[in-house]
Amino acid sequence: MTLWANALMEGVLLGGLYALFAAGLSLIFGIMRLVNLAHGDLIILAAFVVLSVAAWLNIDPFAATLAALPIMFLAGFALQYCILNRTLGRGLLPPLLVTFGLSIIIENGLLELYSADSRRLHGGSIETSSIALGHSIGIGVVPLLTLASAIVVILALNFIFYRTALGRAFRATADDLEISQLMGIDHPRIFSIAMGLAFVVITIAALYLGMRANFDPTIGPERLLYAFEAVIIGGLGSFWGTLVGGIIIGVAQTVGAQIDPEWQILAGHVAFLAVLVFRPRGLFPLPVD
Amino acid sequence: MALLETRRLTAFYGDFQALYGIDTVLQLGETVAIIGANGAGKSTYLKSIAGLIRGPAESVWFDGQPIGARQAADVMKRGITLVPEGRRLFPSLTVEENLLIGRYGRNVPGPWSLDAIYTLFPALKARRNSASTTLSGGEQQMVAIGRALVSNPRVLLCDEISLGLAPIVIRDLYNALTQIKAAGTSVIVVEQDIVQALRVSDRIYCFQEGRCSLSGRPTDLSREQIHLAYFGT
Secondary structure: OHHHHHHHHHHHHHHHHHHHHHHHHHHHHHHHHHOOHHHHHHHHHHHHHHHHHHHHHOOHHHHHHHHHHHHHHHHHHHHHHHHHHHOOOOHHHHHHHHHHHHHHHHHHHHHHHHHHOOHHHHHHHHHHHHHEEEEOEEEHHHHHHHHHHHHHHHHHHHHHHHOHHHHHHHHHHOOOOOHHOOOOOOHHHHHHHHHHHHHHHHHHHHHHHHHHHEEEEOOHHHHHHHHHHHOOOHHHOOHHHHHHHHHHHHHHHHHHHHHHHHHHHHHHHHHHHHHHHHHHOOOOOOOOO | OEEEEEEEEEEEEEEEEEEEEEEEOOOOOOEEEEEEOOOOOOOHHHHHHHHHOOOHHHHHEEEEEEEEOEEEHHHHHOEEEOOOOOOOOOOOOOOHHHHOOOOOOOOEEEEEHHHHHHHOOOOHHOOOOEEHHHHHHHHHHEEEEEEOOOOOOOOOEEEEOOOOOHHHHHHHHHHHHHHHHOOOOEEEEEEEOOHHHHOOOEEEEEOOOOOOEEOOOOOHHOOOHHHHHHOOO
């Protein structure tokens, strides 16, 4: 019984990481209907940026992430403004092709710069710290921080979306691009701010990915798959939905692993397919989509 | 000097030419109506002024500046706003959010605060937190007008605001236009409803197949002249 409870708990906490993977993807898709195939590789790129900043400044990964956030925001803004904006409004294919190409460039660029060796963000004693729940269940501090960060990120994104003028501009642009221009909304700039925000979320995801497990330049596409699944389970454009989607995949994986370690990844995908069968639009689809 | 002027304005949709050298003038404080049958080019004319269709810079002049090549967001920031045909409210925004987004690009002091919009259209105040999709057609049109007004524009462009609405609602909307004009905003109204257009306007232009077929003051034009210019027969 304790093993199952532990598996369930681990799954919920793992869901926080998947929600962080998914939130940036959901943000971008929700505003500009851009499917970013480079999202997973961007997470890995951000992990290497945090790793490098931590090494250069000799600081811990949390401080390095704080230092990297403005750099990554600007990188996201520039990527959108200079490249991705040019692909929008010309059908589905151009953004798919460009982001696919970008993912290949990032992966190979990282292999060239950092080699294929596995890396890890070392957070010191916090990595092994845990909080005991009763005699036999313990919650790792880093996984708990991951879930808490996912919740804070989603709260912040919801605040921006539903309580600020910028959020109104995001939603108006997503609703009707042509009419949003009549409101004085400069949509290339709005899209670039959105991508900058997505990069901030990506960097936070990268911190916890790097502290939780080893990473190397080739593991991006798998993160993209988890992010996609969490977004689709939750319902496109719903931030809380991404958290629920992430938790469902996380729990499915840990419960699957509990049954048989080889079932871990498969169980996550099966859960995704099961949700698709019964709720093709996800669990929390937006009323306007 | 005219507040807004089009000079030999042309507009194209791909290879199709929708406007053929339209010359119009809007003076400060004036209300001008553009009338004409379906496909005459009225909406294209408004879109060209608003920057949704761009052409040579010198084809549209506002306040002495050529703006024909400017983007819509830039035109709005200069003080020209459009109430689009079919309302086109933002469905994911509430009524009040739809109004507030109207001043995203331009927030200048003037007579049209949020409270003033609610005074102009009292029905909206009680629905301020409702989803815009739940409103009646008339209420949606009020939101669309309020959204264009809340930035205190110098020129308000209205595209077929009576389309699909009950006569009593149309009357209320046109009464509101009279108040908007009285507050100092210049207005261009595109209409198929000739009676309403003639009632509120200082001058009219009649469009036929992308060309201006008639212009003048409503009081100076006969019913036959308007009929001929409108239908071409």
